[in-house]
Amino acid sequence: MDLTPRLELIGITKRYPRVQANNNINLKVMPGEIHALLGENGAGKSTLVKCIYGVQKADSGTLIWEGKKTQVTSPNVARRLGIGMVFQHFSLFDAMTVEENIVLGVSSKVVKAGIKERIIEISSRYGLPLEPQRYVHTLSVGERQRIEVVRCLLQNPSLLIMDEPTSVLTPQEVESLFKTLNRLSNDGVSILYISHKLQEIKELCHTATILRMGNLVDTCNPKNETPRSLAEKMMGRSLEKPTRKKNSQFGKPQILLKDLSYRAKQSYGTDLKNISLEVRGGEILGVAGVAGNGQRELMNVLSGEELGNKAESIVISGKNVGNIGPNDRRSLGMVFVPEERLGHGAVPQMGLSENAFLSGFTRMKLANNGFLRKLKTDKYASNIVTNYDVKTSGIRSLASSLSGGNLQKFIFGREIIQNPNIVIAMQPTWGVDAGSAAYIRQSLINLAEQGAAVLVISQDLEELFEIVDTICVIYEGRLSSPKQLEDITLEEVGMLMGGVIVNSQEDNLLNGI
């Protein structure tokens, strides 16, 4: 076997104005190796990859490509060397076909060489079925990712970089992606695989490089590690799993959706179709699903940010609320945690105190005759900061100055202190460091134990299986009937997420599985 590493990094260092993103990082990727790059958000994974792909320039350090010292000054140079990258966020045009999208992304040389045949050859060889004439907006996220992968493979890369490829896939799609990656690896293609999903890394990767706060912590063989030991290396401390007592005695239904349909306002949004569900006091209901299947619409309709429903299609605490806005729903005891923290859950350019006022003024009575009660608001904000372990220099700090995890803890604290009886949260731990994620999950569990009804919309199945009592799946705007967690397996949820046998609520879910 060839012993020259395909890629070797020596002492890569990159500083941003306020952070040391990479500090003296060494990394070696052998031909055919699947190499995991592991770390929490902000550990420096993306910066390192950007340096390899030529998007960023390292302050110091050496990059050796197939034994030769090389300068990668731009993504073009990287592609010419044989480095391909599949980004987490796809760059595809919805209104064009698969083939058109691929042609747009590759050099004219490749196009002239008979691109159709090449697409077919690559997709059959690596198990990436694609229909060249389909329009992108009709495809699932998994299929869209295949376009990106095929587009990369057309350039014959010898190193493929994948940035969190599985975060939007169903378990079945993950499995088929892994088959593809293994085939590539057998053909000698090296893969640099960025993820924080530990089980996957253990399954797939030959080597793992772990980063923490810009520093190289360890290089190890993930097969010899447990997800827990990997997590602890990532975090630098031991991981506490959320705990909860088993509860099957739930209270009265707190929130009821009755045959709710909703036409999406955004183009390429997903219409909601005949959704019914109930969440009882003390219960955590999880809504799983691949992104873009109506989660955003469901969240907005639940929060009242988008109206257009019959009043009786949403009932909370016995009142019909389908046609009233967020604040009227808040005064009935509902609180919301939207997916997007900056710009939706909080105003980036405002201080924490003003952000506390944003959603707290109704229930916390922070206004008097229309005027802000500054002292009371400040007290409420300080209360959130101290009780929810928000690391910040004070309540005047701008929301944008907080890290993702800290801001999310602030937002959760802001909602929970309002003593709600219904909590709706979307992607509560998305992009949040593992420590904060565990904290947030635990506080959701505590809320339910105190009798609140909790509804969590999430793409993270691991998270849902950790905290929920009942689970259902949203697919193309329809909701499967809820199942107790004990009565359904991860595989079954995965199939529902992929659209297998969900036609309407009345269907027996398990028929045909």
Place this chain on the structure above:
Amino acid sequence: MVFKLEPRAVPSRVMIYQSPIIAVLLTLLAGMVMFRLLGTDPLQALDAFFIEPISTLDGIAELLVKAAPLILIAIGLSIGFQANVWNIGAEGQLTIGALFGGGLALAFYEFETPFLIPAMLIAGTFGGMIWAAIPALLKTRFNTNEILTSLMLTYVGLLILSYLIHGPLRDPDGFNFPESRLFHDSALMPLLIEGTRLHIGFLIALGVAIFAWLFIFKHVVGFQIRVVGLAPAAASFAGFKQKRLIWFALMISGGTAGLAGVIEVAGPIGQIVPVISPGYGFTAIIVAFLGRLHPIGVIFSGILMALTYLGGDSAQITMNLPSAVTGVFQGMLLFFLLASDVLIRYRVKIN
């Protein structure tokens, strides 16, 4: 040596207040170059432009007379701008406000009552609001762009003025000049200092500024306006009603422009004439940005901008410079301000 702009990790708060100062200094510098090229002594020209006009009590009174409408309009506009409502049509709203207030003065010609002036102020405000209600309705109903509608309505407003002043409102004893009657005494703004033209309009502007400050920073609706401008999605999360805020922003900015209009016709002008404002409605846009959309900042920038009007007149008289110098100074000021504002988000790095 290469200058490079490097993004700052956080926008500089100091620079937000320094940038207008830098812009003023750069404007002065560029002004000196311009005067030099025009063949005059730069220092003497600057003196004629910026110092001489305000070296007498009368000069200072004139300065404040001109500052009052600028401050009033800019306060209204800055509230709108904070909510991302871009009312560019203050000039038209000013005109309609002047017609409403001035029309009332003419309708009650020679009525001796202390209530006439307050009634005219209210009518003027109302007139500006009506004119701003058209873009508000079009925006909330049909999602039209208020920049275009409010700007186009300015020209409609000016034509209405022109029609009325050549027809129904023309002074019957005015030898067919397109002017209204001179307002009688109880339809004129009370003077603050006898012997000058300084009237209570400036005090009204100061009062509105303080009121606006309280409103923006202490009141829930002011908070809503700031949130909707900074993060519209967060505003909808908080349950703030965007359409209502659009209406509100346009009513406020239209109302203050209308008020400025009636203050002009009942103040320094004293009648309705074909040209009521030397572009106050447009200049106020610069005033609002130069004052950082902050009511107190607007007071200072309004006074500074008023000085460019006075300076233009003075430079024309004493130095024989063209009156277009005023427009050049205003343009340079906005240009340099926008350029300096880059430094809020970026820093200059020298390699």
